[in-house]
Amino acid sequence: MTKFTDHSFLKDLAMLRSPTSSYTFLSYLHEHNRLVTFINRGSFIPSRREYSDYLIWAAEKVAHEPGVLVHYGERVLSIQSDDLVVSVTSLSESEHPVKRVRRGKHLVIAPGGTPRVPPSLSALAVRAPSRIIHTSVYAHRVDGIMHDILSDIIFKRPSTTTESGSTNFRPVPEVLLGIQARLIPSNHSPSDDSPFANEIFDPASTDFFFNLNNKEARSEAKREYENTNYGVVNPNTPAKVSSTGILCAMAAEPYLRPES
Incomplete structure (x- = not known):
């Protein structure tokens, strides 16, 4: 990507x-x-x-x-602790599953982010899984999606024939240009990557956040930093899309140089 x-x-x-x-x-x-x-x-x-x-x-x-x-590909079955030792029981998800019990003084849990599809799109995503996906699976699904789009353009939609007999199909760059229109800063605010906003990512901010005394205070802090560089569009992205869109448009509709 x-x-x-x-x-x-x-x-x-x-x-x-x-x-x-x-x-x-x-x-x-x-x-x-x-x-x-x-x-x-x-x-x-x-x-x-x-x-x-x-x-x-x-x-x-x-x-x-x-x-x-x-070890990868294991599902945790249970976690137990007696204040001195933590025991984790897991089952490998392989052809011949193996149950393992590991013990230690410390346990670190890092579940990562949870992909979220807005409710208004959830039903559509179920009916059209090849067209509506979460960005977390983009790298794994994009080849299949592009194949479906090209098949739809080439085999299902009416085509036009030029005088020379060649067939012109609707150029795929239109999709990229459509995305560009949705990413320009006027529609999506660029990220606030100023030193002040980025203080939320300082190591000391971890203690600040978890020491907030209630859920409302934490929610307010999250809202305050929504426009940091992890919450909205990176300013580099619209510029990259714009440049790529121009190159694709030129490739789709090449101009003719005047003969000298």
Whole structure:
């Protein structure tokens, strides 16, 4: 994907804690011989695909650390604690399921974000799963969706025939240009990435948020920072869509240079 992430590479997995850590984004670039290329881009915001690859690299790096055991594809059945030891019982989701019990002094739970489809679109998403999806599954579904769209354009809709006998189908770039119209700053406010708004992402803000004394106070704090760089459109995204839209439009309708 070419969409930009919403934060600087300096907010990686280790930089704020230890700039010399081998798990930084710069270490990833250096190991893959792409550090100079990244610097020459003139932007310190990595692409979403590049940052995703960095996360995969870091996960594999952790899995190979001495004394570290990493298991994927397991469903947690129960969690028990006696104030001294935490016991987690899990079942592997494989052809031959294996139940495991792990014990330790500490347990960290990181469920991540929960995809949400607005109620007004939920029913439509059920009836047309190939056309209405959540962005969390975009990378896995986009190839199938584009195949359906192209099939619909080529095989189901009336086409026009030019004098030369060639058939012209409705150009796909119209879709991109439609998206561009919905992403321009006049319709969607760009993110507030000022130093003041970004203070909410400082490590100290974690204590501030969880020390708020009631649910209403937390909700008010969340509303106050809704326009931070994780809540709305990144200013880089409309510019990227605009540039891509222009190039696609030119490719769909090439102009003729006057003969000299």
